[in-house]
Amino acid sequence: MNITDKDIKLIKTKGLTVDKVLSQIETFKNEIPFVSLRSAATLDNGILKFTEHYQSELIKLYNSRVQNLETIKFVPASGAATRMFKDLFRFLDNYDFEKESLNSYTNHEKANAIRLFLIGLEKFPFFDIVIEKVKKSYPRFRSLSEGKQLYIFVEMMLKEKGLNYGVFPKGLLPFHNYIDSIATAFEEHLYEAAGYNTNDKGDSKLHFTISREHLNAFKDEFERIKKKVEEKTNTNFSITYSFQKPETDTIAVTEDNEPFRNEDGSLLFRPGGHGALIENLDDLDGDIIYIKNIDNVVVRKYQDEVSGYKKVLAGKLIEIQDEVFRILNAIDKEKPSEAELKDIKKFLVQQLNVTLPLDFDKFADKYKLQFLRKSLDRPIRVCGMVINEGEPGGGPFWVKRENGRSVLQIIETPQIDKTNYRQDEILKSATHFNPVDLVCGVRDYKGEKFNLLEFVDPETGFITKKTMNGKVLKALELPGLWNGAMANWISVFVEVPLTTFNPVKTVNDLLKSAHQVTLFS
Secondary structure, X not given: OOOOHHHHHHHHHOOOOHHHHHXXXXXXHHOOOXXXXXXXXXXXXXXXXXXHHHHHHHHHHHHHHHHHXXXXXXXXXXXXXXXHHHHHHHHHHHOOOOOOOHHHHHHHOOOHHHHHHHHOHHHOOOHHHHHHHHHHHOOOHHHOOHHHHHHHHHHHHHOOOOOOHHHOEHHHOEEEEOOOOEXXXXXXXXXXXXXXXXXXXXXXXXEEEOOHHHHHHHHHHHHHHHHHHHHHHOOXXXXXXXXXXXXXXXXXXXXXOOEOEOOOOOEOEEOOOHHHHHHHHHHOOOOEEEEEOOOOOOOHHHHHHHHHHHHHHHHHHHHHHHHHHHHHHHHHHOOOOHHHHHHHHHHHHHHHOOOOOOXXXXXXXXXXXHHHHHHHOOOEEEEEEEEOOOOOOOEEEEEEOOOOOEEEEEEOHHHOOOOOHHHHHHHHOOOEEOOOEEEEEXXXXXXXXXXXXXXOOOOOOEEEEEEEOOEEEEEEEOOOOOOHHHOOOEEEEEEOOHHHOOOOOOHHHHHOHHHOOOOOO
16 A cells, blocks of 8 residues: 555554554454354353342442442443434435325335334424424424424424534433423433442542533533532532544545545544543543443433442442452462362352363463463453343353353454354344443452553454445444453443333434333423
């Protein structure tokens, strides 16, 4: 490939190196291998399910320890809401209200999403805001045909001449309509955090990763709601923000694996996906870090249940850390006895999902201890898993590593070779789904923060095809934040109820009960 002086200057501006860019191009050429699934993780085979009594004990453990811990809630919130409105944008592009009725359009286009949107229109939290703006611009709005009314409503909601929701960050869209106010997803995360992410002084820390251009909008929203939310929750919120780092951008290439260039001849770089946020996570300093996506919130009547399960996961993390730290401190002091070694092995296999080498018992004592230390001295994550009901996304699987051992991982569908019958059957057999509900321990047994970048598996990224200006390009996404970016963490998966998983991937998801406020809310 031909790298120009202009290219080198752009590469350096981004904080990248030419070698790094050339390495990314080689990744495109060599492609990223599919993972090799051994089996789906299921109950009693990688996924734990707790009794109510044990859940209560874990909550007690968490409540007794949290006051001495630094806890932070980490919320990836940089995504624009464009994909959430995908069906509505298609409607604006394709529907001509002058030539056909709305009923005719929805029938021949099989536009069920538009039908549902229309049926639930008045239940959306933004309905009153949009309709008020519509009526000011169209005084005779009520006399128009149903198709034209809906077209005008959607256009006013999404386009720049109206409310411009189509380019809003998802976190700042109206999500829930209460009697006295309309709440954004951002606001609901504060209410939720107050339920479990506070110390004895009532302080609660949250960190949002956002797009740089939305910083002032998020800050303005916090100032608007700060006094109300803090008074209602008796909590003092400390909010910090960060942006995806430009040095985590990846180069785009053509279908022939040559650098893709913009119309002005410059190299095209694209954001590296949510896996780039491992750098942002690594910059945080806390004993326990909660991770939850911006759109997975509920109306407040369900938040006590959500908070309870967060404490269960955090209590399990503390319980695991206590034992891991005890073992590592003991190993530092003296060599474990045969009986102690047997207990450590049992803990690794039964509690931490570590697969021992087949010949482990034949290792010399020195190498046994090296293996145990390496297996234990790493970040820990306890991940909630929900019953799989067909949601798009990743799930928990046992994956075969090059050394032949199996490891427990969260795997995304693009990482799996669905043309391979055996792999596809394992995928279809999955019983659980990853809702991105993580509680993370990022300090070691000496109290020092891990360098999280050392635990990333660089071989687990994604190559996807996109189009730009009518041309096909190939894009490289870094190993996902909860996938390859955490591949070498200690991973413990716990079943949590579906009530804790209520994402808003499409606008019509706001019609689900978890996002609807009733008279009893």
